[in-house]
Amino acid sequence: MIGWIDTVIQGVLLGGLYALFAVGLSLIFGIMRLVNLAHGDLIVLAAFVILVISRALGLNIFVALVLAAPILFGIGYALQHFLLNRTLGRDILPPLLVTFGLSIIVQNGLLEAFSADSRRLDADALETASIALGGGLAVGVMPLMTLVSAVAVIFALNYLFYRLPLGRAFRATSDDPEIAQLMGVDNRRIFALAMGLAMVVTAIAALYLGTRATFDPSIGPARLLYAFEAVIIGGLGSLWGTLAGGVIIGLAQTIGAHINPEWQILAGHVAFLVVLVLRPRGLFPRAVD
């Protein structure tokens, strides 16, 4: 019984990580209807950026994240400004194929630069720290921080969207890009800002990805799939739904692994397919679409 309770707790916490993966994807789709197939590889790229900064400057990874965030914002902004803005339009093929090409470039670029070796972000004492819950149960501090960070990121983004002028401009562009321009909103700049913002969230996700387990240049696509599943399960356009979706994938994976370690990933995918069949619009679809 304790084993099962522990499994559920770990699953929920893992869900925090998947939610962090998914929020960036959700943000980009919500604002510019762009599905970024390179999202997973960009998460891995962010992990390498944090790694390089912390190694080169001998910094704690959290400090390295603070330095990495503006760099990744810049990468996201430039990516959208110079490349992805050119692909937007009615045809879904250009953005899809361009981001697919980008995925291959990022993946192999990282492979060239860092080899296929497994890396890890070192969180020192935090890595092993845990909080006892009694009854033999304990939660790791890092997994807990992951979930708390996911919640904090969603709070912050919702504040931006519903309280600040820039957030209103994001929503206006999402609702009706043509009319948004008539409000003085420069859509292309808004898209670039949104991609930059998504990359900052991605950097936060990358920090927890790199401390939780090892990473190497090849693991991006699988993270894209988890993120995608969380977004779809949650329902498009709802960040809290995305969190719920992440938790469902996390739970399914840990429960699957608890039954048979080989079933971990499979169980997550199957949970997604089941939700897709039963609730095609996700668990928390946006009322207005």
Next chain:
Amino acid sequence: MLAANFRIETATAASRTIALAGAGLVLVLVVLPLFVSRGLVQDMIFVFYMLALAQLWNLLAGHAGLVSVGQQAFVGLGGYLLFAFTVILGIDALAAIVLAGLVTGICAFPTALVVFRLRGAYFAIGTWVVAEVFRLLIAQWKQLGGGTGTSLPVSVTNEVAGIEWIKRVFDVRTAAARDMEIYWVALALAVGTVLAVYFILRSRRGLALAAIRDSELAAESVGVDSYRTKLWVFAVAAAATGMIGALIYLQKARISPDAAFTVIDWTAYVIFIVVIGGIGTIEGPIIGVIVFYLMQRYLADFGTWYLILLGGLAILVMLFAPRGICGYLSERYGISLFPTRRRLVSDKDSPGM
């Protein structure tokens, strides 16, 4: 003008000439393995099955609006079914290729049930998830080697129906005879796929596909059942992809889940071929596969840089020449080898203009 009689044409005079030339080319290809090295025969097999895969992806993405990045699901499934039919059930490999295609086509229906709930770009990632599910499930199939995979026993590869005949008639060793037989099957699949796609696009279903691609709503309002049309195309493409997958792994004679369900080989390369050649045309993948083969042959040794180059080229083409080499040529010179568009021609106009 109004008094003129109108006809609907798809073929052009040039395309009729091309059809004859194409038939001649196929004849040449049929006898080619009798005169060239085994290395080239094996290269041509690769070209044929990549061409067939590219035509099928193009049918889905370029004509039916079903942009899949999960075709490796059906390649891998076809490959594994070949192994299952030959190794476990002892069926002859040629029959197993056909059976593998059939079963893969049947598996497309439950797959469609799930992924058709997703639209556009989400459909794409959905197909990728399904391919992962196939890979992970097959990795649990211990009888076929689980996660590490397995090899075809020599008894299967060397006793394919017809090999003895080829050995006798052409006086070659078993290995060469095997290559020749697989070459002819691959050629047949490639030519068959090109013709099948051509006739599908010229049929009423092809017209329905064009209508759906332009406006799904409008197509449905004139009685096109878009769900069923797409489902049909998806299943046909899956069945053919499964057959090709079975053939690929008959040639490779070794299979593992990671190789059989790789997104790079069976989807990324295939997309590259279609994008470079020209999406939405039949000649596009033919040109694309030649470009790809040359790159693969001379640049693949560069490893990661080669892949970066492929990705970069695909992006550049998508941004600056979204209809690929073919689109560029037809815009520039009005060449169309496989015309699938219907053109209204007045009898007063000279045909072929």
Next chain:
Amino acid sequence: MALLETRKLTAFYRDFQALFGIDTRLEAGETVAIIGANGAGKSTYLKAITGLLGGEPESVWFDGKPIGALAPAEIMQLGISMVPEGRRLFPSMTVEENLLIGNYGRSVPGHWSIEAIFELFPRLRERRHQSSTTLSGGEQQMTAIGRALMSNPRVLLCDEISLGLAPIVIRDIYQALPRIKATGTSVMLVEQDIVQAMKVADRIYCFQEGRISLTGNPSALTREQIHVAYFGS
């Protein structure tokens, strides 16, 4: 010098030419109405001014500068604001948010603020936290006008603000126009409803098949002249 001027303005939708060299002028403080039948090119004309179609730099002039090739957001920032056809409120937003986004690109001191718009259209004050999708057609039109006014524009472009509304609602909305005009804003109205347009306009242009078929002061024009200009002879 006119505040807003078009010179030989043309517009195309692919091969189809929608406007053939339109010359119009809007003086500061003036209200001008563009009338014409469906498909005469009225809405295209407004879209061209807002930059949504992208055109020749010297085809549109504002305040003595050519603006024909500027992006919509840049044109809005200069002080040309549009009430689009069909209202086009942002569906995910409340009434208040729809008003607030109105001065995103241009925030200048002036008469118009949320408070001033609630005074102009008191019904919006009660609905301020409601989703814009729950409003009646008239309330939506009021919100769309308020949204456009929030940036204190120098020119207000209105595209078919009476379309699809009940006569009594149209009257309410048209009663607001003189009050907008009194704040010094110039107004360019596109209308199919000739009666309403003639009441408020200082001058009219009648469009027919992409060309100006008639222009003048409403009181000086005869019914026959307008009929011919509107429908063709």
